[in-house]
Amino acid sequence: MMMPAIGLLTVVPIVSVLAMRAFGLASSADDLWAVAGLAFASAALLGLPALRWAIEHGRTRLVPLAVTGAVAGLVAPLLMLVSGAIGQLAHGGSDYARWVFSHGPSLPWYGVMRWSSFYALVGECATIGAVSLSLMTVFTRR
Numbered sequence: 001m002m003m004p005a006i007g008l009l010t011v012v013p014i015v016s017v018l019a020m021r022a023f024g025l026a027s028s029a030d031d032l033w034a035v036a037g038l039a040f041a042s043a044a045l046l047g048l049p050a051l052r053w054a055i056e057h058g059r060t061r062l063v064p065l066a067v068t069g070a071v072a073g074l075v076a077p078l079l080m081l082v083s084g085a086i087g088q089l090a091h092g093g094s095d096y097a098r099w100v101f102s103h104g105p106s107l108p109w110y111g112v113m114r115w116s117s118f119y120a121l122v123g124e125c126a127t128i129g130a131v132s133l134s135l136m137t138v139f140t141r142r
Helices: 002-022 029-056 062-103 115-134
Strands: none
Touching: 002 029, 002 115, 029 062, 029 115, 062 115
């Protein structure tokens, strides 16, 4: 289990930064460092348990690992969405939260973004998770 864990914790930030560069989403080096840090934290908190589950259940082939990684990648932005909703409800009540979410999702540390941007973010996170766990087939082969 140690080798896949080390692999995941090094692969996810690299894949994330490369994706940011490839799609031109990073406007500065600070953005890349922030993305790498968040990707590392997500890999440690979400990816490692997903990888452990996949290994324990014998799902070490490419497609099952990719699906598991995509699901793990979806968790972080959805948790941010839930956190933002709870914050808006606590801050201004249900009418205020409904008004805010009619304009877009409210994400902690970011603010309100367009729904289309949030959907793109969810897709990017799922793709990064899928690619990252797919690369773990190299480490899980015996």
